[in-house]
Amino acid sequence: MEITTVSYLRWIPLLPLLGAAVNGLGGSVIQRRFGKSAISAIAVTPVVLAFVLSCCAFLQLKGLEPEHRFLLDDVWRWIDIGTLKADVAFWVDPLSCVMILVITGIGGLIHIYSTGYMHEDEAYWRFFAYLNLFTFAMLTLVLGDSLLLMFVGWEGVGLCSFALIGFWWTEQINTTAGNKAFIVNRIGDFGFILGIFLIFWSLDAAGHGSVVFRDIQHHAVSLEGRTIWGLPVVVLATLFFFVGATGKSAQIPLYVWLPDAMQGPTPVSALIHAATMVTAGVYMIARLNFLFAMAPETLAVVAGIGAATAFFAATIGLVQNDIKRVLAYSTVSQLGYMFVAMGVGAYAAGVFHLVTHAFFKACLFLGSGSVIHGMSGEQDMRKMGGLKDKMPTTFWTFLVATLALTGTPLTSGFFSKDEILWKAFSSPHGNATLWIIGVCGAGMTACYMFRQVFMTFFGETRADHHVAHHIHESPRSMTMPLVILAIGSILVGYLGVPEFLGGGNRFEAWLEPVFASGHEMAAHASHDAGLEWTLMLISVVVAATGFLIAYVLYYRHAASPDAIADVAGGVPYRLLYNKYYVDEIYWAVVVRGTLLVSAICSWFDGAIVDGIVNGVAKLTVALSWLDGLFDNRVIDGLVNLIANRTYDLGSRMRRVQTGSINAYLYVIVGTVTIVLLARLF
Amino acid sequence: MEGISLEHFLIVSLLVFALGLYTVLTRKNAIGILMGIELILNAANINYIAFARYGGASIDGQVFAVFVIMLAAAEAAIGLAIVLGIYQNFDSIDVEATDSLRY
Numbered sequence: 174m175e176i177t178t179v180s181y182l183r184w185i186p187l188l189p190l191l192g193a194a195v196n197g198l199g200g201s202v203i204q205r206r207f208g209k210s211a212i213s214a215i216a217v218t219p220v221v222l223a224f225v226l227s228c229c230a231f232l233q234l235k236g237l238e239p240e241h242r243f244l245l246d247d248v249w250r251w252i253d254i255g256t257l258k259a260d261v262a263f264w265v266d267p268l269s270c271v272m273i274l275v276i277t278g279i280g281g282l283i284h285i286y287s288t289g290y291m292h293e294d295e296a297y298w299r300f301f302a303y304l305n306l307f308t309f310a311m312l313t314l315v316l317g318d319s320l321l322l323m324f325v326g327w328e329g330v331g332l333c334s335f336a337l338i339g340f341w342w343t344e345q346i347n348t349t350a351g352n353k354a355f356i357v358n359r360i361g362d363f364g365f366i367l368g369i370f371l372i373f374w375s376l377d378a379a380g381h382g383s384v385v386f387r388d389i390q391h392h393a394v395s396l397e398g399r400t401i402w403g404l405p406v407v408v409l410a411t412l413f414f415f416v417g418a419t420g421k422s423a424q425i426p427l428y429v430w431l432p433d434a435m436q437g438p439t440p441v442s443a444l445i446h447a448a449t450m451v452t453a454g455v456y457m458i459a460r461l462n463f464l465f466a467m468a469p470e471t472l473a474v475v476a477g478i479g480a481a482t483a484f485f486a487a488t489i490g491l492v493q494n495d496i497k498r499v500l501a502y503s504t505v506s507q508l509g510y511m512f513v514a515m516g517v518g519a520y521a522a523g524v525f526h527l528v529t530h531a532f533f534k535a536c537l538f539l540g541s542g543s544v545i546h547g548m549s550g551e552q553d554m555r556k557m558g559g560l561k562d563k564m565p566t567t568f569w570t571f572l573v574a575t576l577a578l579t580g581t582p583l584t585s586g587f588f589s590k591d592e593i594l595w596k597a598f599s600s601p602h603g604n605a606t607l608w609i610i611g612v613c614g615a616g617m618t619a620c621y622m623f624r625q626v627f628m629t630f631f632g633e634t635r636a637d638h639h640v641a642h643h644i645h646e647s648p649r650s651m652t653m654p655l656v657i658l659a660i661g662s663i664l665v666g667y668l669g670v671p672e673f674l675g676g677g678n679r680f681e682a683w684l685e686p687v688f689a690s691g692h693e694m695a696a697h698a699s700h701d702a703g704l705e706w707t708l709m710l711i712s713v714v715v716a717a718t719g720f721l722i723a724y725v726l727y728y729r730h731a732a733s734p735d736a737i738a739d740v741a742g743g744v745p746y747r748l749l750y751n752k753y754y755v756d757e758i759y760w761a762v763v764v765r766g767t768l769l770v771s772a773i774c775s776w777f778d779g780a781i782v783d784g785i786v787n788g789v790a791k792l793t794v795a796l797s798w799l800d801g802l803f804d805n806r807v808i809d810g811l812v813n814l815i816a817n818r819t820y821d822l823g824s825r826m827r828r829v830q831t832g833s834i835n836a837y838l839y840v841i842v843g844t845v846t847i848v849l850l851a852r853l854f
Numbered sequence: 855m856e857g858i859s860l861e862h863f864l865i866v867s868l869l870v871f872a873l874g875l876y877t878v879l880t881r882k883n884a885i886g887i888l889m890g891i892e893l894i895l896n897a898a899n900i901n902y903i904a905f906a907r908y909g910g911a912s913i914d915g916q917v918f919a920v921f922v923i924m925l926a927a928a929e930a931a932i933g934l935a936i937v938l939g940i941y942q943n944f945d946s947i948d949v950e951a952t953d954s955l956r957y
Contacts, residue, residue, distance in 0.1 A: 832953025834887075838879055 175241040179233070182246035182263040185226050185273060186312035188219035193305035200298025209297050213288040216301035220284050220308055224277035230265045231274060239686050242267055243387075245318065252321070256382035257373065263316040264386075268687040271524060272315040272456055275531050279448045280308050282654035286539050287440040289650035290546060300340060300438065307333035311449050315456060320369045320384040323457070327365065327421065330450045331358045337445060338437040350433040357430040361420015365457075368413030372464075375399055375406045390463045397467065411464050411471040415478075418454025424512060425482045428505045429756055435497040439542030442497060447504050447538050448531040455511045455527050459520045462688055466518065472602050476516025480597075480610040483509030485753070487617035491624070492749045495552050496541045499625050503578065504534055506614060510593050513611060517603040519596030520688040521681040525669045526593055528680075529585035532665050533577035536658035540571035543647040543655065544629060549640050554625065559634035563644045566652040568630050570659035575626050577662040579619040580716050585666025590615060591709050592671055598708060599701075612712045619719030627727035671705075863904035871897035884937045884947040888930065895926045 195215050196203070203211050234242045247262040265273070284304060291300050310329025317323040332355075339351030372389060376382050379399070381392035399406045418424065423431035434446045445451070458465055458475065465472055483506045490502035507530050514523030545552055547564050561568045577586040594615070598608040634641050646652065669680035748754070831837075874893025881887050899919045906915025937947055944951045 830956055832956030834949040834952070835879060835882070842875065842879065 176243050176245050177233070177237065177241070179230075179244050179246055181226055182230065182244060182265060182316065183248050185223045185230075185277070186263065186309050186316060188223050188226075189305045189308040189312065192216050192219040193302050193309060196298050196305065197302035200302055204298045209288075209292065212298045212301055213284075216305050217281070217284045217288065219305065220277055220281045223308070223312070224274075224281050227270070227273040227277045231270050234265060234267065234270055242686060256377055257384070259319045259321045259384055261322060262318040262385075263313075264318040265316065266687055267684050268456075268459060268524065269315050271528060271684070273312060275528055276308065276311050276315065276449050279531050279535050279658070280311075280444055282657055283440050283444040283448070283535065283539065286443075286542075286651050286654040287438075289648045290440055290542055291438065296340070300337075303333055303336050303340070304441075304444070307337065307445060307450070311453070314453055318385055318387070320372070320386070320389075323460075324362075324366065324369060327417075327453065327457075328362065330445070330453060331355060331362065331421070334358070334434065334445050334450055337441040338434045340438055340441070341436075344436075347436040350430075350436040354430040354434050357427050358420045361417045361427055361454075363417075364413045364415075364420070365417025368410045368417060371401070371406060371410040371413060372396075375401075375410070386460060389461075393463050393467065396464075405468070407464060408468040408470050411461070411468045412474065414457060414461060414464075415471060415475055418457055418512075419478065420454075421457075422451050422454030422508050422512070423482075423505045424454070424478050424508065425485065428482060428486065429759060431505055432498050432501040432752070435495070435501050439497065439538060439545060442501070443535045443538030443542065446501065447534040451504060451508060452511070452527045452531070455508065455515060455523055458512075458515045459524050459688070462515075462520050465515070469602065472516050472518065474516075476513050476597070476602065476607055479509045479512025479514075479516055480607050480614075481509070482506065483513065483614040484610050484617075487614045487621065488749055489752050490621040491617060492746060493621075494554050496544060496554050496557070496625065496629060497538070497552060499554075499621055500534070500537055500541060503537075503618065503622065506618065507534065507578070510590060510611065510614070513597050513607060514593040517596050517600040517607065519593065519600055521669075521678075521684045522589065522592040522596050524684060525680050526589035529577065529589040529662070529665050532658055533574040533584075533586060533662040536570055536574035536655060536662055537578065539651070539655055539658065540567050540574065543567040543651055544571075546647050546651070547644050548636060549643050551636065551640060554628040556635050556637070556640075557629045558632045558636075559630070560644065561630040564630075564646045566646060566655060570652075570655040571630070572626060573659040574662050575622045577666075579622050579720065580615055580712065582713060583666075584663055586662070587713075588666040588669055588671065591712060592669065594712055595671070595705055595708060599704075608708070612715050615712055616715040616719040619716040620723045623720050623723035624727050627723060631728055860904055860908040863900060863908075867897045867900040867904065870894075870900065882948050882950055884940060884949050885934075887949065888933045888937070891933075892926060892930070895922055895929075898922060 192215055196212060200212060203215070230244060233244060237243075244265040245262060246264070247260050249261050250258070251261045252259040284301075287300065287304065291297055294300060307330060310326045310333055312326070314323055314326025314330060317326055335351045335355040335358075338354050339348040341347050342351075369384065373382055373384050375396055376389065376392055379392065379395035381388065381395055383389060383392070393407075396407050401409060420427045431446060431451065435442055437446070465475070486502045486505035486509060490499050490506065493499045493502060507526070511523045511526050511530070514520070514526060543564065544557065544560060544567060547560070547567070548557060551557065573584075577584040580587045580590045594608055594611045597603040597611055598605060634644075636644070669678050671678055751757070870893050874890045874895075874897060877890030877893060878887050879890075881890060899922050902915040902919045902922070904915075906913060906919075909915070940952055941947050
């Protein structure tokens with residue numbers, strides 16, 4: 174592997190950071206002095222420039238031999254302690270190149286969209302400062318050439334996510350949602366950092382201590398057979414990494430924060446909670462694919478968790494009424510598919526789905542934002558309906574993205590999801606169960622997405638008169654990104670048309686140098702085109718069934734949804750509507766448990782620890798009292814005794830000083846006489 | 855000067871000394887004490903000169919007598935100054951009154 178050194182990569186993350194610094198530090202002044210258009214110019218320009226630079230990087234990579242596609246920009250030595258060496262260095266290989274194109278491309282569109290969506294907000298500058306800071310952190314995460322730099326970005330996106338979910342901080346519910354996202358993410362981050370420690374420590378023990386990805390990959394072989402507490406190090410470390418991924422990418426059991434994250438402004442939901450940040454976990458596993466390939470046990474866990482998440486999130490999505498919550502559960506579900514792909518070693522398919530999903534889910538979120546914008550802030554789909562004619566651009570783009578998400582043939586979602594399902598079935602790590610769960614999830618996806626489309630855009634409007642009067646199509650700055658994303662939702666799929674459909678899968682070929690290990694697995698997979706056709710048809714039929722259910726229930730009203738909801742006493746409906754009571758269970762077990770442990774610790778601290786401390790203090794006071802007694806009585810007594818005796822003596826001696834000069838003279842004369850007489854005799 | 859021997863001088867000197875000592879011991883008046891001291895000094899002077907006259911060739915005695923006279927003058931000056939100070943502080947030159955440093 175040859176490394177091409179370049180010096181422009183640093184500007185890809187640094188330009189958004191610059192924008193964030195200018196808007197974050199001087200934004201309020203700029204907004205007052207030069208207006209909101211100055212703020213948006215400062216915020217959008219760096220992201221667009223970063224996109225241009227990303228395109229340059231892509232073109233340069235494309236000009237290199239596939240196995241030498243590696244650009245490095247080493248900025249400075251960051252940490253140099255013993256064997257731990259880390260640089261602030263940015264690298265681009267085919268995988269991170271895909272990611273930065275998505276982040277800066279879709280991120281740029283969402284920035285433009287936000288200029289329209291957030292236009293009425295007073296804290297316009299703050300929003301864009303956060304958005305740029307997020308872009309910086311996400312690009313650092315992706316471009317960092319070591320686990321440590323990746324972790325910096327990892328934490329940075331979490332922080333920005335927290336700040337943006339609670340952007341409208343005057344509402345308690347928003348700040349609570351922000352806190353929840355941050356705290357749940359911390360649990361995952363803890364796993365991630367343990368994984369970093371374990372990898373570095375194990376490699377160090379083998380004499381190759383490093384946190385740089387290419388070194389880890391080079392020396393990964395030395396981890397083979399190494400164990401800790403009887404467990405293979407690789408399995409343990411990859412499990413830790415996966416815990417980190419479940420937090421950031423909203424997988425069971427840490428997905429609970431993502432639906433609540435919808436409290437943030439809608440462009441944030443689109444950028445952070447659909448297109449980019451939540452895919453960080455997928456990216457991380459894809460980046461460390463060489464480690465995961467060495468740990469088949471972890472891969473099984475990843476695939477299992479992914480499939481379970483894909484299925485359960487889809488079931489919850491079926492009954493939600495908030496337009497953004499449906500999309501949130503859909504995101505959780507689609508991320509589950511990506512993890513299934515990771516788990517069966519189909520890394521390229523997972524990353525492909527990541528890219529297509531970024532397009533159509535961003536489009537859906539921005540579309541829902543446009544709807545909310547037009548509905549004067551209403552998010553409940555039960556109060557919508559009939560928006561088709563009033564918001565045509567939003568409707569058509571939303572419909573296209575929905576078709577893509579539900580895997581309608583010839584859209585991008587069809588190619589990417591079908592690729593995952595096929596790999597889940599045919600890969601050596603895959604099995605029929607994963608495929609069946611995935612297909613069921615796809616059916617439900619079609620159902621809840623078309624339910625959403627029908628409830629929102631078709632039928633009679635159910636909004637109250639005042640709101641209905643105000644419904645209007647969004648400004649061009651909002652519809653333009655929608656159109657671009659909708660077109661992307663269709664076209665991006667053609668980068669990765671599977672081979673059996675005659676596409677040659679250029680996307681997979683592009684990523685091939687990164688996923689050498691996965692490719693070996695794929696080579697073992699059977700290539701039965703007939704079987705592939707059959708499975709594909711089944712999944713299309715299941716999705717069509719989902720569409721039909723939604724059509725019958727929510728368009729034709731052939732059967733009342735309420736009647737369905739009352740099936741079996743309404744228990745299944747309530748279970749789904751309340752999201753399996755997972756939040757309540759977490760509240761009862763985790764939060765209450767933590768509070769209980771805190772109460773016990775508090776009691777222990779107050780009663781025992783303080784008791785010991787206070788006891789020692791009292792003992793010291795008592796001893797000091799005794800010591801004081803000895804000092805006052807014995808030591809001072811001796812000193813005073815000597816002083817008093819001296820004083821007494823002095824009192825007596827001074828009587829000699831009579832003050833009578835004649836008396837002194839008599840004494841003198843007498844004394845002299847005596848001395849003289851003594852001399853004489 | 856025939857018939858007057860050293861003994862006569864010594865007797866006179868002794869008498870003067872005894873008178874001086876008596877004055878010093880019995881007077882309460884500070885100036886009186888100073889006078890007594892003068893007598894004692896002059897008794898010593900008489901001795902010096904008598905011994906010098908009858909004792910030998912040297913004039914050491916006379917020289918010492920001159921020194922003593924000079925010293926007596928200085929002593930009288932300082933003594934009277936002290937007496938003046940006492941008088942200013944105590945409105946009296948009675949030595950029994952100056953007993954502030956008594957025990």
